[in-house]
Amino acid sequence: MEINGTTVELDLRYSEMNLSPGLMRALSEKGFTLATPVQAGAIPCFKDWKDVIAKAPTGSGKTFAFGIPMVEHTDPQGLDVTGLILAPTRELAMQIQDELRQLCAFLPGIRVACLYGGQPIERQINLLKKRPQIVVATPGRLMDHMKRRTVRLHKVETVVLDEADRMLDMGFIKDVTHILKQIPNRRNLGMFSATISREVMDISWVYQRDPVEIVVRPIQENRPKISQYRLKVDLGGKVDLLVSILEKEKLDRVIVFCNTKNNTDRITGLLRMRHISAQCIHGDLGQKVREQVLTAFRKGELRVLVATDVAARGLDIDDVDAVINYDIPEEGEYYVHRIGRTGRAKHQGAAYNLISSVTEDIRLDEIARNNKFEIKPITR
Ligand code: ADP
Ligand code: MG
Numbered sequence: 203m204e205i206n207g208t209t210v211e212l213d214l215r216y217s218e219m220n221l222s223p224g225l226m227r228a229l230s231e232k233g234f235t236l237a238t239p240v241q242a243g244a245i246p247c248f249k250d251w252k253d254v255i256a257k258a259p260t261g262s263g264k265t266f267a268f269g270i271p272m273v274e275h276t277d278p279q280g281l282d283v284t285g286l287i288l289a290p291t292r293e294l295a296m297q298i299q300d301e302l303r304q305l306c307a308f309l310p311g312i313r314v315a316c317l318y319g320g321q322p323i324e325r326q327i328n329l330l331k332k333r334p335q336i337v338v339a340t341p342g343r344l345m346d347h348m349k350r351r352t353v354r355l356h357k358v359e360t361v362v363l364d365e366a367d368r369m370l371d372m373g374f375i376k377d378v379t380h381i382l383k384q385i386p387n388r389r390n391l392g393m394f395s396a397t398i399s400r401e402v403m404d405i406s407w408v409y410q411r412d413p414v415e416i417v418v419r420p421i422q423e424n425r426p427k428i429s430q431y432r433l434k435v436d437l438g439g440k441v442d443l444l445v446s447i448l449e450k451e452k453l454d455r456v457i458v459f460c461n462t463k464n465n466t467d468r469i470t471g472l473l474r475m476r477h478i479s480a481q482c483i484h485g486d487l488g489q490k491v492r493e494q495v496l497t498a499f500r501k502g503e504l505r506v507l508v509a510t511d512v513a514a515r516g517l518d519i520d521d522v523d524a525v526i527n528y529d530i531p532e533e534g535e536y537y538v539h540r541i542g543r544t545g546r547a548k549h550q551g552a553a554y555n556l557i558s559s560v561t562e563d564i565r566l567d568e569i570a571r572n573n574k575f576e577i578k579p580i581t582r
Contacts, residue, residue, distance in 0.1 A: 203239040204417040214242035216270075219249075224308040225273060232304065238263035243416035244392070245271050248360075253410040254392040255402070258418035260515070260539050264394045265301045268362045273302065275360060276335045278311025282357035285336040286385070288378060290369040292318035292340060292489050293496065298364060299338045312336065317353070319343045320489050327352045341369070341377035348384060355381075359389045363405070366393040368515055370401035382409050396515065397535055428545040430553045430577040432566060437558040441472045444526060447554055448478065448505070453523040455499075458508045459540050461529040466508045469528055473506055480506035483513040511536045519543060524552040530562040534569045 203210055214237045216229050229235070237245065240258035247254050248271035258264055272285040289295040299316040306312040315334035317326050319342055326343075330352055337344075337353065347353040361382065363369060369378065382388070382405075391409050393402055406413055435443045448456065458480075460466045466482035473480040481495045481504055492513070498504045499519065507519070511531060525544045531537050545551025555577065557563050570577045 203243055204415075204419075205243055206415050210243075212237075212239065212242040219245055219270075221270065222274060222309070225270065225305060227308045228305050231307065238267070239418045240264055240394075240416060241267040241270070243414075243418075244268065244394075247414045247416075248272070248390065248392060249274060251359075251390045253390050253413040254394075254416065255398065255406055255410065255413045256392070256394045256416040256418075257398045258394070258396065258416070260396050260542055262418050264364065265298055266305070268364070268392050268394060269298070269302050269305055272336060272360055272362070273305050273309065273312060276312050278309060278335075280335045281333045283335060283337050283353065283355060284357055284359045285362075286344075286355065286358045286360070286381075287336070287338045287362040287364055288341055288344070288369065288374075288381065289338060289364045290340065290372050290374065292320060293493060294365060295338045295340055302336060302338070314338065317343045317347060323347070323350075323352075341374040341381060344381060345377050348381070355385050357387065358385045359387065360392070361385060361388055361390075362392040362394065364394050365515065366395040366402045366405070367397050367399040368395075368512070370399065370405065371512075375401055375405075378405065379408075396539060428541050428551040428553055430541065430555070430570075430575055431580050432555045432557055432563075432577050433580050433582070434557050434563075440528060440556050440558060441469065441476070443556060444469075444528065445473070445476050445478060447524075447526065451524065451552070454505055455502065455522045456506050456524050456526060457514065457519070457522050457540075457543055458506055458526045458528050459514070459531070460508060460510060461531060463510060465529060466510055470506075470508045473508070478506055479504050480508055482508040484510045485512050487513075511539065514543075515539065522551075524554060527553065527555045530555060530557065530565045530569075532565075534572050537569045538573060 215235055216237055240256055240262050244254050244256050244267040289298055295316050295318050299314050302314045313334040314336045315329045317339040463484040466484050470480045470482040483492050483495050499507045522544050525541050541553040555566055
């Protein structure tokens, strides 16, 4: 891990962080004793009200990196919102709320509310009447509540932008800056992201003061055990090859990544024609459909999830049997995220790359070189 550009190896236990007994109990119920690197970097800074900008790969424990110090700062007797977390999608907001509630399991009095579009606003107004101290929200819906004056942010001390890059990518930059401007007593701002984009830096320059920069690289740390393969095939033969990998390797839970929405739709159809249960997710699908697909996949009702990078980001889906890159991603960083979905929880994972052009071959070589990955060729 790097803090402000300096490499540090921090093996920090939660018990060394001066956390309250209730929080320690919640962590030990979950079986967690050692903080993940991004947590080891961010929690102490956040507790001191410093601004933090943290870049760490998916699955590195970013939620608790801001959740633990936010809960520690929360007054169980308080009646005002003091902690605000913004997230790009409803699923992510709900996931964060869920994790925060787990942290608060033994801290009676701390209330967490979640505000997102698509749910009747009245229900959320009732939640807000219960005076939560922590609010997790998507920017659009929070703005609605601000306009209706059903939420008051004048006592907010900590603001977190989770999946900051994606949120700003999705066109929330105006909403986010508007919200930040409405918080007069903010003490610190945390931005957590798997990648740091230009827009994230813009927000940082304007709204953060001497932020502590934490970078967790996917390569040295958290590197899961993943066997990576490359297979050469004619473009027209990719789907058949895909099916034969599924069958030969007896894969039951697989994510197939494509670079375009069009491809996800097309491949899904072609897989179904071959009697493989498959569904796709991409940015154009409504929240409801996306949620249904993800639930089916989590429950094991779907063998194949076909996804674009954007749609798959930030979702708590991991531990799949294998990741198959139907298209080689344009960005090396996407590749690292994609394969990080497999090889978790001590299981061996596998990533298959289907190559049908010289360009894809070159791109994969480049990814292998930059990340020091070994990608073994399979010849059939
Ligand atoms: P990110 O936001 O970086 O993608 P999450 O916060 O969703 O990652 O965490 C990924 C998983 O790791 C979650 O299931 C979470 O409960 C788990 N986790 C968090 N902290 C620890 C820890 N200290 N040890 C083991 N697992 C952890
Ligand atoms: Mg996250």
